[in-house]
Amino acid sequence: MxxxxxxxxxxxxxxxxxxxxxxxxxxxxxxxxxxxxxxxxxxxxxxxxxxxxxxxxxxxxxxxQQPITFFREVLALCDHPAILDKSETQGLFSTDAIQRAWQIVDQIPGRATGAYSHSQGVKGLRDTIAAGIEERDGFPANPDDIFMTDGASPAVHNMMQLLIRSENDGILCPIPQYPLYSASIALHGGCLVPYYLDEATGWGLEIPELKKQLEAAKSKGINVRALVVINPGNPTGQVLGEANQRDIVEFCKQEGLVLLADEVYQENVYVPEKKFHSFKKVSRSMGYGENDITLVSFQSVSKGYHGECGKRGGYMEVTGFSAEVREQIYKVASVNLCSNISGQILASLVMSPPKVGDESYDSFMxxxxxxxxxxxxxxxxxxxxxxxxxxxxxxxxxxxxxxxxxxxxxxxxxxxxxxxxxxxxxxxxxxxxxxxxxxxxxxxxxxxxxxxxxxxxxxxxxxxxxxxxxxxxxxxxxxxxxxxxx
Amino acid sequence: MxxxxxxxxxxxxxxxxxxxxxxxxxxxxxxxxxxxxxxxxxxxxxxxxxxxxxxxxxxxxxxxQQPITFFREVLALCDHPAILDKSETQGLFSTDAIQRAWQIVDQIPGRATGAYSHSQGVKGLRDTIAAGIEERDGFPANPDDIFMTDGASPAVHNMMQLLIRSENDGILCPIPQYPLYSASIALHGGCLVPYYLDEATGWGLEIPELKKQLEAAKSKGINVRALVVINPGNPTGQVLGEANQRDIVEFCKQEGLVLLADEVYQENVYVPEKKFHSFKKVSRSMGYGENDITLVSFQSVSKGYHGECGKRGGYMEVTGFSAEVREQIYKVASVNLCSNISGQILASLVMSPPKVGDESYDSFMxxxxxxxxxxxxxxxxxxxxxxxxxxxxxxxxxxxxxxxxxxxxxxxxxxxxxxxxxxxxxxxxxxxxxxxxxxxxxxxxxxxxxxxxxxxxxxxxxxxxxxxxxxxxxxxxxxxxxxxxx
Known part of the structure; x- marks a missing residue:
């Protein structure tokens, strides 16, 4: 004392x-x-x-900013499924929200929206998310690769915890960066290896700079384990071009780095000349499969057009890890039992919003x-x-x-x-x-x-x-x- | 590689x-x-x-097990406050649920149930929880001592992260214990110092055993920092007697240990001869105030009679820490922004359920x-x-x-x-x-x-x-x- x-x-x-x-x-x-x-x-x-x-x-x-009505309708109905078949409900909620809520409640074992789910999240909701990723990317996604989390932050912590053994393990992070990364690396006792974004070229991410910083870190005895890329950028707002992304994938592959892709702003692109491409899509379109590149994509319900920060929903899509390492990721997820079910439901809605023909489609759009x-x-x-x-x-x-x-x-x-x-x-x-x-x-x-x-x-x-x-x-x-x- | x-x-x-x-x-x-x-x-x-x-x-x-209707009504209404003043709503929801939802929505800055809250949780909900603790214990509780979390597990991790510096830092844990503790201590690189519950006396927690194990750990160079007590016990189901709890408080005070009180089963007592007493109440009734004993009480919405595991609500009440250490606890909480708002709302409901005279009181009871x-x-x-x-x-x-x-x-x-x-x-x-x-x-x-x-x-x-x-x-x-x- x-x-x-x-x-x-x-x-x-x-x-x-x-x-x-x-x-x-x-x-x-x-x-x-x-x-x-x-x-x-x-x-x-x-x-x-x-x-x-x-x-x-x-x-x-x-x-x-007001919440998206359809999302909130579905959440409310899933919170109180007892009203799903009451007649007054039809006056208060849109038909497709009621249908969607039925579908979701049916996907949850025992219709128990108050139960812990599978440690990775409700399987049916992960199916929906995987289908959404597939539609977005044009490449298959596996629901078993999805780990649902309370927002993206715990997912980032999970990865840092997995990769960092000591202060000699380094994580390449952009500077400027979102300070979750520096905080998480500090909490897990690792070493942030900075690479500078080039302000003069609109916060460009230049491969020579990555190489330079990687070599500098190696020469100091740092074991660089992963590269963090935030796209669209936080705090910098740039959207990476596809060619640039291909170079980044190639760099990670050559250097044996895990690519930690913070893609939580994927819906937030404001200029017609830029488009969001997920790193999964880019790497698959280069012909790199599960065994060629280790890639984690973070997504959150807090951002996008919906901005549902308080719901704490999110997921990471984890690809290119061996079965034994995935088991470890699963084990750590299961210590915390599961992420909150409303957040899980919302993550499934974000990845599968109303479609053309649905009653809510026009108002949603x-x-x-x-x-x-x-x-x-x-x-x-x-x-x-x-x-x-x-x-x-x-x-x-x-x-x-x-x-x-x-x-x-x-x-x-x-x-x-x-x-x-x-x-x-x-x-x-x-x-x-x-x-x-x-x-x-x-x-x-x-x-x-x-x-x-x-x-x-x-x-x-x-x-x-x-x-x-x-x-x-x-x-x-x-x-x-x-x-x-x- | x-x-x-x-x-x-x-x-x-x-x-x-x-x-x-x-x-x-x-x-x-x-x-x-x-x-x-x-x-x-x-x-x-x-x-x-x-x-x-x-x-x-x-x-x-x-x-x-079916969810408690009142709790789910309030959650649904807070998820979709747009229906709060619709006439159909009165046919579907109880009057006091509608009132409570209004009250909660009004407590949230900007009525934004989809916004990140204060890192410790919505202030108005923490006020409600503090009032609930006060009513339970008969001693004051401070809303600024409440840190709301996604279930109790993240709160336990926060404390282990704060206290454990190396494998020479020890945490006294009951054996048998709930494996969250051993897992969290392992993840944070500390040392679990076991104390055995006495099966022959109904899983009794004996002070001589605590002392023996503490001394044994000290003699091995272990810095014992905290004592975990799970009351009611998991997996053992015993409910501690008040005299025993006083001895435990005294032991922690004398030895300069943080008392980590897992009180998530406080509503689950099944025998008339036993009653739950919080460690906060016990220590305050011994005359020990904020400066005399360092105590963290964990509570969760997952247990009790409600069992809302999937909602991931919980809190820790943190007392007897210096201002500078509290700042550190706050900082780590803020890295993860906040816990999910539905879980926060539910935690406030659990600590302030319907009262005599409320429309839902009889059906709730x-x-x-x-x-x-x-x-x-x-x-x-x-x-x-x-x-x-x-x-x-x-x-x-x-x-x-x-x-x-x-x-x-x-x-x-x-x-x-x-x-x-x-x-x-x-x-x-x-x-x-x-x-x-x-x-x-x-x-x-x-x-x-x-x-x-x-x-x-x-x-x-x-x-x-x-x-x-x-x-x-x-x-x-x-x-x-x-x-x-x-």
Whole structure:
């Protein structure tokens, strides 16, 4: 026991891996925002803004995005199947939602939506997901390759846990990256091997950079085990071209790396010239089968047009592992029994939404297309606004839910940040928050080329608020630049 | 890359902690059962039974237990709040379920049931849970101490991750134990320090045994950090007496151990002479406050009378940690964003069910009491049946969902097991399964005094099937004993 603390557990004697782990998306700036929000509630008018706008996290429904009606109808019916055959139900729910709910409830052994499922998820729902993947890719998918999880995060942890033995095991991660990866690698005691995305070419993923970083890591005795690719990119918003993806697959194959493909933004593509291709499709179209490439694809119900973050549904499709390793993956999954059934159901709906001819099809498509079109407009408006700011450049959000502008700060601003004991990007983001109520995440939480400064801003605020946000951002930025002009 | 495998990842190069982890509740016997089930579907009549009865896992609804209507009504309405103010809804749902759903939806910021919540869970739901704990214990509870999780398992992992730094950090665990603990300790690379429950005194938890094992571990250089107590016991079914609990609290305080209290079976007590007391209540009633004892209580929606395993709701109440350590617990929780909102809602319902005067109160109480009374009858019937078997003794299930009978096997049976390359309990359980379709878990999955053999059997099969199960078990056992008589 520490002699000067009444508590047996102290920051000095907990797992140092926990101390090392960082997660800026809910870090210091967000804590400040929560305090400001309490302040605003207690003393309205105490700040130069009426509300906090959380642009720190890809959480669409927290900013007013409405859920997809069909999905919610089915979930409600599966939660309370007792009403499925009541006449009032037909007045409240669409016919195809009722049909789908029957079908799902029938797929669950004993119709027990409250039972633990198979550790990988309900077989019937995995069948649906595999069929959805097949339709998306044009190549077969095996329901036994699907492991359903509470969102994509636990799936990522599972893989890190499997692959990382010590600090000498490395995982190639993009910089900037989504900090789940750095946090998970830190928690599992591994080594993040960074590769830089090229901001000048729209966050390009260049094979020579991968090779260079892999060699550098090897020369330090690091055993590089996997490559993380986030496509569409988070926080960077780029959508990879197919040729580039083929090179990445080839690189992983040649180097014996597991390809960990974060494909949770697969529905979020906003530019006509780009299209999402799964790494599974790309590798199969190169003729690489199960025995040629080890590939894990992560998918989530939290993103896409539906943005059902609170439902915690997701899956990983695991291919190219030996039977004995798959058994180990299954064993670890079974320690946690199963993921939540509503999330499993929702994952099956996302991979198999209403089809032409279904009663809900037209309204479903209208909801979906409205959301995606609005996101595309919001992305463009914010991108243009950032690019008009002095010293700021911002690549296009071709996909995902974020912009990651670079801000060039004066010596004076950098010194002021130093005096405030903050990195320049943190300093900027806190000032922005205090002045406007807009919460963005400093680039240091994602990683950036040393000496450059960025922040991540989601494209998710309600469309009608975007003009006001642009005005507030612009005013703040002008004042900030004036205040700290060298 | 392994030269003889096409796969870069092999059992030889994955994390050895993963290899080491075991989870018998879904282990070898269960895999055999799943194969038998497929067999039965493909070739009905191919085995001497018509169905597989899964008595391996505390999964009540998989065996036909019906969900609590009020809980499901509220969940369905929260999943699809658009119907809350429709007139048809009043015909389908009880008034208090509609009211409760309004109240819950209003507690969620922006009424966004599809948004990530605060990393610890929706504040309003944590308020409800804290109030429920207060009502249960008669001592205050702080909503900021509640961390909501996807079932109790992730909460246990969080704590192991926090406390375990290396194989020199030990966690005192009961033997027999619920294998989540051994699995989690193995995955986090720690050392399980066993203490034996005394079968002769109804699985008594004796302080001298705790002291003995603690000293033995210390003398081996193990830093013992926490004591796991499962109350009511899993797999052992005992309910601790209050005096015993006070001694345990005192022991943890004196030794500077974190008390990890698995209290997920708090609603499952079947004998009038025993009552559940939370360790929080016991320690507060001893005059120990926040600064005197470090205590984590785990609760789950999967157990109790409701048994909502598939919803993956749960929480841990974390008390007696310093502010800086709590920040670390919060940080790790925030890496995974939040637990699923339906599970959070259900956890709040479990801790705040309908009250006297509510429209649903009578039907809710009837559902609840029917289930608990039936579980008590099933426990008694199975206990009596086991105690009638030659060479078998079985302690009472005072609580929880399991019986853990001891089977005394002949030398001949033990040799036959050896020849079949199985432990004697595994051998017995597989033979039982092949003969009767009843799936139980060998005692070795939970730990047992060396040289003794047990199995865990849930009390969950439908009550009308219990007589047939008893007959089949008895017949099997008699034949087995005859076959292997020395």
């Amino acid at each position: 520490a002699s000067d603390s009444p508590f047996p557990v102290t920051a000095q004697n907990i797992n140092p891996k926990v101390l090392k782990c960082e997660y800026a998306v809910r870090g210091e700036v967000v804590t400040l925002a929560q305090n400001l929000q309490k302040d605003l509630q207690a003393n309205p008018g105490s700040h130069p803004f009426d509300e906090i706008l959380y642009c720190n996290i890809g959480n669409p429904q927290s900013l007013g 209208a909801e979906k297309e409205n959301i995606l079109a609005s996101l595309a407009r919001r992305a463009k408006t914010l991108e243009d606004a950032f690019n008009k700011l002095e010293g700021v450049t911002c690549n296009k959000a071709e996909g995902a839910m974020y912009l990651f502008p670079q801000i060039r700060l004066s010596e004076k601003a950098i010194k002021a940040a130093e005096a405030a004991n903050a990195t320049p990007d943190n300093f900027y983001c806190k000032r922005l928050l205090n002045a406007t109520g807009v919460v963005v995440v400093p680039g240091s939480g994602f990683g950036q080329v040393p000496g450059t400064w960025h922040f991540r801003c989601t494209i998710l605020p309600p469309e009608e608020k975007i003009p006001a946000i642009v005005t507030r951002l612009t005013e703040f930025h002008e004042k900030f630049m004036d205040e700290f002009r060298d | 392994a030269s003889d495998s096409p796969f870069p990842v092999t059992a030889q190069n994955i994390n050895p902690k993963v290899l080491k982890c075991e989870y018998a509740v879904r282990g070898e016997v269960v895999t055999l059962a799943q194969n038998l089930q497929k067999d039965l579907q493909a070739n009905p009549g191919s085995h001497p039974f018509d169905e597989i009865l899964y008595c391996n896992i505390g999964n009540p609804q998989s065996l036909g 009837a559902e609840k009491e029917n289930i608990l009374a039936s579980l008590a009858r099933r426990a008694k019937t199975l206990e009596d049946a086991f105690n009638k078997l030659e060479g078998v003794t079985c302690n009472k299930a005072e609580g929880a969902m399991y019986l853990f009978p001891q089977i005394r096997l002949s030398e001949k049976a033990i040799k036959a097991a050896e020849a079949a390359n199985a432990t004697p309990d595994n051998f017995y359980c597989k033979r039982l399964l092949n003969a009767t379709g009843v799936v139980v878990v060998p005692g070795s999955g939970f730990g047992q005094v060396p040289g003794t053999w047990h199995f865990r059997c849930t009390i969950l099969p439908p009550e009308e099937k219990i007589p047939a199960i008893v007959t089949r078990l008895t017949e099997f056992h008699e034949k087995f004993m005859d076959e292997f008589r020395d």
